[in-house]
Amino acid sequence: MFTNVLQLSxxxxxxxxxxxSLLFxxxxxxxxxxxxxxxxxxxxLKKKAKGGTTQVIWTKLSYLTYSTGIVGFILMFLKQQRAAYLGMRVWLMLWLLICFIxxxxIIKYIVKEVPRIKEERLARKEFDKYLP
Structure with missing residues (x-):
């Protein structure tokens, strides 16, 4: 079974x-x-995120998940219909790889950028404290 996975064909x-059935x-x-x-x-986003980095993170996650779900279902449909070229196995795996990247x-943004933005915001607030 797994020997087929290693072949380009x-x-x-x-x-x-x-x-x-199980994979479906x-x-x-x-x-x-x-x-x-x-x-x-x-x-x-609509009810709880009031702006700032929280809203940016949830917006990015929203775009990712809507795209992943909708395109994933389209690719599954094309595969189930055995559409020539559009139903190839490579498209679904390529799409999942793109979504993972x-x-x-997004994780890099959360780990690297959010702390830097919060630091800058805190420094700006500290600086503005001394302005009239």
Whole structure:
């Protein structure tokens, strides 16, 4: 089974077979959870995020999850319909890789940029304290 995964013909098969039942449900549940998180992040943005870095982070997460869920379902549909070229296995794996890299950039923003922005904001507040 895993020997096929190592061959390029497996990934670039123009008329790839449909998902097995288990794999279909795994991807379906994954993309449903991603879209549920997207809806939650939109709700959080509208109700609780009052601006600043929190709003930026939740906006970035919202864009990521909506894109991942919608494009993922489209790619799953194309694979299940056995659409030539558009249903190849490589597109779904490539999309998941792109989303993972996108998530890494968001994590990098949270770890590196947010503390710097908070520091600058605190320094600016300290500086403004002495202005008339």
């Amino acid at each position: 497996f990934w670039f098969d123009v008329r790839a077979s449909v998902f097995t 449900w795994i991807f379906t549940i994954f993309f449903i959870l991603v879209l549920a998180f997207a809806i939650y992040s939109t709700y959080f 996108w998530l890494l950039f």
